[in-house]
Amino acid sequence: MKPTNRRKKTFLHNGRMRFWLVALLLVGCAMPQKPAGPTPVPEPPEVQLLPGRGVVISGHGTSQTDPITPQYDGGLNVGIDVVSLSHDGHSTFVVSAINENQQAEPLASAVGAYQGQRPLVVAGPVAFQVTADGNWRLTIQPIAQGGTPNFKGSGDAVSGYFTPPASGSWQISDEAQSQFYVYAHCLGGSVLVAQADGPTQSTNQVDFPRGPCFWEVRADGDWSLAPAP
Numbered sequence: 001m002k003p004t005n006r007r008k009k010t011f012l013h014n015g016r017m018r019f020w021l022v023a024l025l026l027v028g029c030a031m032p033q034k035p036a037g038p039t040p041v042p043e044p045p046e047v048q049l050l051p052g053r054g055v056v057i058s059g060h061g062t063s064q065t066d067p068i069t070p071q072y073d074g075g076l077n078v079g080i081d082v083v084s085l086s087h088d089g090h091s092t093f094v095v096s097a098i099n100e101n102q103q104a105e106p107l108a109s110a111v112g113a114y115q116g117q118r119p120l121v122v123a124g125p126v127a128f129q130v131t132a133d134g135n136w137r138l139t140i141q142p143i144a145q146g147g148t149p150n151f152k153g154s155g156d157a158v159s160g161y162f163t164p165p166a167s168g169s170w171q172i173s174d175e176a177q178s179q180f181y182v183y184a185h186c187l188g189g190s191v192l193v194a195q196a197d198g199p200t201q202s203t204n205q206v207d208f209p210r211g212p213c214f215w216e217v218r219a220d221g222d223w224s225l226a227p228a229p
Helices: 002-030
Strands: 046-049 055-060 079-087 092-099 104-111 114-122 126-131 135-142 151-154 168-174 179-186 189-197 200-206 213-218 222-227
Touching: 079 092, 079 104, 092 135, 104 114, 114 213, 126 135, 151 213, 168 189, 179 222, 189 200, 213 222
Parallel strands: none
Antiparallel strands: 046 055, 055 135, 079 114, 079 135, 092 104, 092 126, 151 222, 168 200, 168 222, 179 189, 179 213
16 A cells, blocks of 8 residues: 555645646746837937038948038038048948939948948039948048059059040059959040959050049959059
8 A cells, every 4th residue: 555655645746746837837928028128229420521621421330311411611522522431340331322312322332341432423412321230431522632643552442633644555453352443534534444353464555535534443452553664
């Protein structure tokens, strides 16, 4: 009889344990869940006027500015400006300029950290739309005067205005890992001077339109442009 009683007690004990475990689970499911915190509100970008001409816009994460109207005595300049862009995040970085007709012009598209320049034609109010996961900064200024035809650098870049030399051969080299483009934008028109996929060294004939001119280079590595000797 003793072994039988022992088995009965064990059975009853295990049954009670299962009962209490089920009860605790039911109570836990019925308890009200803690409400989630408020969704973070993105901070609006900060817009600052530079002395003389130019605007600096800085922010963090995805955001869009209000339209910025060019001023006669300062701020955003009407004409061809250069936009210097930087981003310290790790994910997608996309920047577009949206004019008063709601037409978007892509300025940058990268993954991770980025630093470069792009030209922008400003004819009226313009807003900037940014997709990012880190800190970013846009500096918009008129293209500098007093540039030279020889030009070298790294990544996307825009030169100052220069007087175009006579037509001739140019040595063009780049260490880009993806697409590489070189444009000469002049008062008399624009020409595609070079295009390549990956590193290249070439000698190209360049016929500059009527000046003044400036270079626009799109690259992700070091590059140089110089007249052939």
